[in-house]
Amino acid sequence: MHLIAALALLLDDNSTSTSTNGAAVGAFLAAYGIFFLIILAFTIFIYWRIASKAGYPGAYSLLMLIPLVNLVILLIFAFGEWPIERQLAALRGGSARPPASIT
Numbered sequence: 001m002h003l004i005a006a007l008a009l010l011l012d013d014n015s016t017s018t019s020t021n022g023a024a025v026g027a028f029l030a031a032y033g034i035f036f037l038i039i040l041a042f043t044i045f046i047y048w049r050i051a052s053k054a055g056y057p058g059a060y061s062l063l064m065l066i067p068l069v070n071l072v073i074l075l076i077f078a079f080g081e082w083p084i085e086r087q088l089a090a091l092r093g094g095s096a097r098p099p100a101s102i103t
Contacts (some may be wrong), residue, residue, distance in 0.1 A: 055083030 047061035054077060064070045 050077070053084070055085075055087065 044061050044064070047064045048058040051060040052058045060073060063073050067074075
């Protein structure tokens with residue numbers, strides 16, 4: 001409710017109080033910042049789960065925050081052979097060399 005009131009004050013041209021406008025801008029930026037952090041945390045969580053299920057360290061998800069590096073990581077995920085695929089092939093007998101964890 002306060003966010004809507006703050007935005008209404010920002011759009012009001014007849015308002016002469018700069019402290020009220022400053023408070024409205026501050027409230028909006030605080031709400032936007034909290035929303036952004038929630039979305040960022042959820043995105044990192046999703047990429048962490050994807051990396052873990054593929055057999056990569058979950059910390060690879062933090063690389064998704066770096067511009068251009070995130071594209072390289074996506075290409076590795078899309079076109080590279082996942083560690084979990086190598087383990088599965090070794091267990092099924094489709095690979096001559098077993099993964100390091102199975103000896």
